[in-house]
Amino acid sequence: MAEAKTGETTTTIDSTVSTGGVFLLVALLMLLGQACAASGSSDGNTSPSSVSVPLIDAANAGPSPSTSTPTGPTTTAGVPFHQRVPVLPEVPFSYDTELPDHFFSAVSEEMGRLAVVQFDSTDLENRVTDAGAALGRVLFYDVNFSRGRSVACGSCHLQSSSFTDSTQFSLGVNGFTRRNSMSLANAAFNLDGRFFWDERAAILEDQVLMPFADPIEMGLSVDEVVQRAESKSYYRPLFEAAFGDDHVNADRIRRALAQFVRAMVSVNSRYDEGRAQVESAVEPFPNFTDEENRGKELFITSQSDGGAGCAACHTSEAQLLGTTGPLNNGLDALSVNDLGVFETTGDAHHLGAFRVPSLRNVEVTAPYMHDGRFRTLDEVIDHYDEGVQPHQNLSGFLLGDTGRPVRLGLSDEDRAALIAHLETLTDPTFLTDERFRNPFVQN
Numbered sequence: 001m002a003e004a005k006t007g008e009t010t011t012t013i014d015s016t017v018s019t020g021g022v023f024l025l026v027a028l029l030m031l032l033g034q035a036c037a038a039s040g041s042s043d044g045n046t047s048p049s050s051v052s053v054p055l056i057d058a059a060n061a062g063p064s065p066s067t068s069t070p071t072g073p074t075t076t077a078g079v080p081f082h083q084r085v086p087v088l089p090e091v092p093f094s095y096d097t098e099l100p101d102h103f104f105s106a107v108s109e110e111m112g113r114l115a116v117v118q119f120d121s122t123d124l125e126n127r128v129t130d131a132g133a134a135l136g137r138v139l140f141y142d143v144n145f146s147r148g149r150s151v152a153c154g155s156c157h158l159q160s161s162s163f164t165d166s167t168q169f170s171l172g173v174n175g176f177t178r179r180n181s182m183s184l185a186n187a188a189f190n191l192d193g194r195f196f197w198d199e200r201a202a203i204l205e206d207q208v209l210m211p212f213a214d215p216i217e218m219g220l221s222v223d224e225v226v227q228r229a230e231s232k233s234y235y236r237p238l239f240e241a242a243f244g245d246d247h248v249n250a251d252r253i254r255r256a257l258a259q260f261v262r263a264m265v266s267v268n269s270r271y272d273e274g275r276a277q278v279e280s281a282v283e284p285f286p287n288f289t290d291e292e293n294r295g296k297e298l299f300i301t302s303q304s305d306g307g308a309g310c311a312a313c314h315t316s317e318a319q320l321l322g323t324t325g326p327l328n329n330g331l332d333a334l335s336v337n338d339l340g341v342f343e344t345t346g347d348a349h350h351l352g353a354f355r356v357p358s359l360r361n362v363e364v365t366a367p368y369m370h371d372g373r374f375r376t377l378d379e380v381i382d383h384y385d386e387g388v389q390p391h392q393n394l395s396g397f398l399l400g401d402t403g404r405p406v407r408l409g410l411s412d413e414d415r416a417a418l419i420a421h422l423e424t425l426t427d428p429t430f431l432t433d434e435r436f437r438n439p440f441v442q443n
């Protein structure tokens with residue numbers, strides 16, 4: 001109830017923002033943008049981190065571990081995020097990303113025999129349109145859709161981190177999430193029934209409404225979400241462009257969000273560039289160093305043939321889950337705190353088994369695993385090299401000939417090569433693509 005009041009107050013403030021106020025706001029944003037651009041160029045790099053902007057406004061975040069005081073200078077020039085108006089291009093961006101040829105071809109036995117496009121779980125009734133994704137983008141970054149108006153989807157799914165979070169657990173409206181946030185890159189290619197670490201969401205259209213109602217993440221009922229969208233005048237033209245009239249409802253919100261998430265297609269890594277120049281993933285790539293090619297060989301080659309066998313589970317040209325279902329990769333000998341997909345299915349074979357995540361952009365998605373236990377790729381390689389535990393459901397792909405957890409015994413060179421290869425999966429275009437940026441922040 002108290003919350004509903006806050007909502008009304010905010011709406012009043014919004015509707016009293018005069019045109020002059022909007023200009024002032026835009027001017028402030030531009031100043032901020034220049035400051036960001038300057039700081040980005042001063043160290044001469046355009047690395048993804050230089051465009052990452054904090055989503056939670058210190059002055060408005062409520063009780064949070066933030067150190068800024070409400071009266072002190074803030075990085076957002078004092079305009080709380082929940083009062084901002086998104087700045088969008090006059091003509092919507094095109095969200096149609098051309099897929100490379102190798103997404104259409106079935107690859108080797110080791111890489112999985114299905115082509116990436118065969119994993120495409122797009123609902124044919126909800127294909128991505130430019131106007132639909134443009135609306136989804138605004139919904140995704142709008143902090144008004146959380147109880148204290150401080151958290152948006154984009155708070156826990158940061159573009160510079162391939163739309164995962166850079167912390168072990170993510171701060172929602174009521175404490176921290178139980179698991180590590182997941183990258184949304186190439187989510188369109190998750191088979192149906194494979195969303196979340198425990199695969200509890202069947203399709204993306206179902207998944208995208210869950211965070212709103214989650215008491216930790218955003219804490220609003222779906223009705224409240226609809227009301228808040230109705231109360232912001234900038235949504236009307238966006239709904240009209242996407243759906244033909246400006247009527248706001250939950251179904252349209254879920255469709256638009258699903259479209260935006262599905263539009264997040266990552267196809268411009270050095271891996272893709274190299275793959276486009278050869279007949280098969282197994283051949284050395286001309287654009288790779290010897291070390292990167294060695295790492296790729298280790299990644300693809302099975303353990304019995306002297307490789308590291310990663311591609312057995314991180315399959316296909318998008319390094320995502322194959323058709324094998326959830327797996328246990330031996331993080332713990334016993335599952336105690338988190339029972340994984342068993343929590344969804346109740347099937348004993350799924351105890352301690354988790355969705356195999358895609359390794360696209362893995363260089364920037366730290367920390368790693370469902371509980372974010374590993375801080376670096378070095379720690380991940382340590383795990384596969386010598387740390388795999390004898391869990392009752394440990395995947396056969398990580399069992400050695402003796403029936404015990406595999407010990408790879410990698411040399412220092414091979415460890416470095418594997419990491420070098422993983423880093424070729426980074427797609428800088430995707431991490432900075434303006435089509436996916438926060439429209440409430442101007443760079």
Ligand code: HEC
Binds near residue numbers: 156195198207209218
């Ligand atoms: C407070 C942080 C937080 C917020 C806010 C949040 N997420 Fe997430 N998201 C997570 C975490 C943590 C997971 C993994 C949860 C799990 O598996 O149990 C996740 C998982 C997902 C997944 C599954 C990806 C996959 O490959 O299975 C999608 C899609 C997603 N979020 C989209 C969204 C959208 C859309 C919103 C806004 C409506 C949103 N998230 C808001 C933290 C958050």
Ligand code: HEC
Binds near residue numbers: 326418
């Ligand atoms: C038996 C199947 C299997 C094999 C083989 C395998 N993985 Fe995994 N991998 C998984 C599963 C399952 C997870 C998620 C586990 C979890 O969080 O509980 C995972 C998670 C990861 C992650 C964390 C990604 C993230 O977003 O948090 C990285 C990195 C990774 N694997 C790299 C590798 C590398 C490198 C190899 C080869 C040395 C490899 N994997 C071999 C199944 C496998």
